[in-house]
Amino acid sequence: MNAVASELNGDRSTTTPVLEVSNLVKEFPIRSLQGVRVIRGLVQAVSNISFSIDGGTTLGLVGESGSGKSTVARCVLQLLVPTSGSVKYNGIELVGMSRKTIQPLRQEMQMVFQDPYASLDPRLTVGNAIAEPLQVHKVPGKHSDRVAELLELVGLAPDHAKRFPHEFSGGQRQRVGVARALALEPKLIVLDEPVSALDVSIQAGVMNLLQDLQARLGLSYLFIAHDLSVVRHISDTVAVMYLGKMMEIGPSELIYNGPMHPYTQALLSAAPEPDPMIERQRKRIVLTGDVPSPVNPPSGCRFRTRCPKAQDVCADEEPLLIDHGGGHRVACYFPEAVSIHAPTLARS
């Protein structure tokens, strides 16, 4: 693997970010019940999202259901065609590229899915599943050797290649999913809730594996999850989305130690800590109501209908993402860093 690692590390990523997303918009048509050709309206699932990921780092994307985080992932990989905006991989614009020209680039961008039970074909042996991308991209060389190498890389045994997915546990299947994503030596991996279907004792092993692979192969991750402690653990940068908008983005430690957006604060304060002492002492910001419909989002700041700080100005005009130092950008008229987590948490 050393040859691979050095090849990956000595690339052009020192100055250009591996992934650069600017002003990404994705709209979905709402079709009428009378006929699929009649479009009743548009849902803006992703609304003007920008971020970038440097080589060898992880961006954690958090948000609740309907926030648009999975749509961002699919737009990044061009599995969905963005309505507007730009997605640059190593400086190369992907939006508008033809299928043919994008094909070789797909090798460098791979995805790991949430459900390791649904994402593997039950009729393919694990070895064939891992070799499939090698065949699709007509990679020269003996594929069985590469499969064995990949299985070892993710902590499985080479002779597992002959087995079928049902013979594996959830954690092992997710390792197979990772091995398959690594087959083409990608530089960027999009992980959509990769550990949320796993039990905690198993989840830890997969998290460690992802960190090891990143250190060893210089991978960049776009890591999507709803579990805030998992995201904190793995991410260098954290981005918080709500109803298709970016609310707050910045270095992980700044976001977790001093979240400035009321939504981020509410999210962090709603996530229970595995410590009864902290839980008993915590002041909690409990949001009222539910996420509004994305079909008809609130004017101005989309969070204002549930925001404890909302004023008239929030309804009038949308707040811009403003840098508050150190790359910590917040889209709120009343930003204020608040400590949500008690400092006594560490007890490892």
Added chain:
Amino acid sequence: MTDDQPVLEIRDLRVTFPTESGPVQAVRGVDVTVGPGEMLGVVGESGSGKSVTFLAAMGLLPKTAQIEGSVKVHGHELIGMNNNEMRKQRGKRISMIFQDPLSALNPTHRIGHQISEMVRSHTDLTKPQAWDRAIELLELVGIPQPRTRVSQYPHEFSGGMRQRVMIAIAIANDPDVLIADEPTTALDVTVQAQILDVIQNIQHNFRASVVFITHDLGVVARIADRVQVMYAGRTVERGDVESIFRNPTHPYTRGLLASLPALGRERLTPIPGAPPNMLRPPSGCAFRPRCPYAEEICAGEIPVLRPLLGLETACVRAEELLVVAGPT
């Protein structure tokens, strides 16, 4: 809290499912005690038997399941009751809310109908009276504009609101025990926080006894008074929530806590291996094949719960481990 008579008392519960490959021993001798107004958190991973234990108590397992042992609510034995008798107990003595509220609600009936049906099955209230009671219950679980919402259908409610409706149905007849099986797992964290508040309010305001089943240790830390940790169909450790999190004595509990991401933890410590196949559980302690401290003695008899440092532990080496493994 232990001076009071227990509200729910499960003794040596065993549940076996016959399958083509042989009997699967899902629950292998579990005891549960819940006092009045107490919230018991039941923790375990998939396949630990935590849900099956309480589905058995509710009489909701398929007929093929072989159930042994005793489940008593206020001294009334529930195991061995026929369907008719059990139906009278459900909702009145023991009531349950599930993970997925959408599949638990009937899409073709108004919410008010579904709640008042439950009310009327256990009382002599007239239809209009039961409808009023439904409105009262919706208000109790924090649904805004209950008078309008009562005549709406499930699809008009969001996930969090549906779960509130389920809670309203579950508490409609003031049950002695409320069992909540992963009620917030399918919800977003801000909505989860709201539902946890609702359940806690019911516990405090009505002095309800609640069993809260979850795999999320954060939720347990937040909501439970006592905790029972299950593994491979048995209880491995139980005690008050603070002691379980501060000074766990069982290697499995320790392993679970160590595998969580926490501030200042660079590297997570997974539990090696996978839970056992319950067709052929290992001899002795079922956690033995994954336990870093397992020795020959662990393969002997199945360890039973015994008191240690204010907790009850099922690890035969627990005392030694306090020295060997050190504090968590």
